[in-house]
Amino acid sequence: MTAKPTLAVVGATGAVGAVLLQILSQRADIWGEIRLIASPRSAGRKLAVRGAEVEVTALSEDAFAGVDVALFEVPDEVAAAWAPVAVARGAVVVDNSAAFRLDPDVPLVVPxxxxxxxxxxxxxxxxxxxxxxxxxxxxxxxxxxxxxxRELVVSSYQAVSGAGRAGVAALRAQLSLVAGTELGTGPGDVRRAVGDDTGPFPEPVALNVVPWAGSLREDGWSSEEMTVRDETRKILGLPRLPVAVTCVRVPVVTTHSLTVHARFQGEVSVDGAREILATAPGVVLCDDPAAGEFPTPADVVGTDPTWVGRVRRALDDPAALELFVCGDNLRKGAALNTAQIAELIAAEPA
Amino acid sequence: MTAKPTLAVVGATGAVGAVLLQILSQRADIWGEIRLIASPRSAGRKLAVRGAEVEVTALSEDAFAGVDVALFEVPDEVAAAWAPVAVARGAVVVDNSAAFRLDPDVPLVVPxxxxxxxxxxxxxxxxxxxxxxxxxxxxxxxxxxxxxxRELVVSSYQAVSGAGRAGVAALRAQLSLVAGTELGTGPGDVRRAVGDDTGPFPEPVALNVVPWAGSLREDGWSSEEMTVRDETRKILGLPRLPVAVTCVRVPVVTTHSLTVHARFQGEVSVDGAREILATAPGVVLCDDPAAGEFPTPADVVGTDPTWVGRVRRALDDPAALELFVCGDNLRKGAALNTAQIAELIAAEPA
Structure with missing residues (x-):
């Protein structure tokens, strides 16, 4: 690409957009212009990026004029409609919606x-x-x-910011209603205190866990459970990998956690696994339970890497490992990976 | 047993003891005297059971005189020391500590x-x-x-009352510190707000999940993870069943939840599984995600049954089912099952 390519951030005013502007301000500055694009009602607002105030432009075809790389942090239907427009105007699009993830003509990239x-x-x-x-x-x-x-069984402990600003607002409001009370001990008492407005979640999330994320797919599966399976297969190039997922929302603001039961082709050594995790780029091994060391969302939030702890070999299967993994869902889970992909594209020979 | 056997509750003043007294007051009244026993510092207190005030007796050998069935809700070391004393005085002991669960000469009973x-x-x-x-x-x-x-992979979402009154107090205190704030978005901000006193948990549990429960066993496993595996094998009579467990504490007051990946001997039908769960004694099937129906701790707390939802067949294994299960850890998880065992014993022919 050109020496200082032009970057556009579409959806700059959302929860992930805000983190993306932070990340672009922190990473090596390889960009020429950074153009901020959002819905017409946000046009004219000014947001800070790289230490300067930048005015938000309304989403339009012309907004992509001269853009080399466009990062989309918008709902699926907006991405589906506008990503091809940006491409037609000459941009490479990096999209963080579900619109294209499983398209065989669209790579799904984790650098x-x-x-x-x-x-x-x-x-x-x-x-x-x-x-x-x-x-x-x-x-x-x-x-x-x-x-x-060879096989994965995964359970999630997903933070409310995975559902955007509305998810965070719902948890904060509910916590204010239940803190300082004796709620959580009688059937439905939390639900009655919270009322009918549970925000983007089907049940109260304060003092609760909710085994649902996304929309209903066939045979009782949720869209997020199917997504984790399908994306894992695509990224690892294992189209028939058995993956069983249950997605559960928990009252954490930001940082998803997962338990992972991973079965491999042959016997695995825990020491070998720990060494791989300790040296893998983008991974921090945090695994010394005798010293109280394991990752938790409260410690991981705001950081870039994937944190891995509780590494154990399955007691009854020398080919399987158990892991507990935490990652900031707004950073590596969204904005950071998008920025990393953009940097890969910017580094391509012209 | 005699027509109206004498029951003793040892540890009547604890979190589970309190629920046990409630449950004994609600169930069919098959007992003659109900004697309440606790540590000497609680002796003389009066607690309500079956609508009457009963004075607490200090734990001693003589406290078991004339007792037919003694329910122990006390720490492991107290149970280990005193259960044999109660037996020597003629009582059958039902113990809810870990002291005897894996003893081959002690049955581990789920009625x-x-x-x-x-x-x-x-x-x-x-x-x-x-x-x-x-x-x-x-x-x-x-x-x-x-x-x-044939095989189980289980992840837990464990309520703080599993760690007793101190666990509940810790969560309530932490919630009061984080409610109404913007905490949970920066590394360590919750930990700094909570301070060093995290109660019985190794990390703050408000706005967090903590992948640890119990004490450290070999190879990085926690005692609660080992317990779930060993007890499941013993209860089901499957001494070599592969069971992989990860125990995680969540900010819920009462009611544990589990995700379960269960593999069976052959192909399973989801409809068949649902029919079994809908008719099994002690189980409620709550499984219609299209109508927003799945169990959550906030709805299950204070109820007796095991609630099961999210019943799906694994997409890549026709022999495996996925389940999300909730149960009140103080009721069926402790006091109720203890009372049910006592009733089985009371019903034995003399």
């Missing part, structure tokens, strides 16, 4: 795992994986490269 | 699953399983009877 796939993008679009997939995939990619993955 | 084992008790002691095991075992026992269990 630490499958950076080589970014160059083959017949539609001019590169997709960023779902935040829940991104919570585990860097660590799993490193283990897969060594041991060969 | 809906293995009631027949209660009669063979060479030490005069019957053990009550751990609350996390009890969250899933009634539903799993019913499915195992039909399909034959």
């Amino acid at each position: 630490e795992v499958n950076a080589h796939t970014v160059r083959t993008r017949p539609r001019g679009i590169v997709a960023n994986p779902h935040c829940t997939t991104l919570t585990m995939i860097v660590a799993l990619g490193a283990l897969h490269a060594e041991f060969g993955l | 809906e699953v293995n009631a027949h084992t209660v009669r063979t008790r060479p030490r005069g002691i019957v053990a009550n399983p751990h609350c996390t095991t009890l969250t899933m075992i009634v539903a799993l026992g019913a499915l195992h009877a039909e399909f034959g269990l």
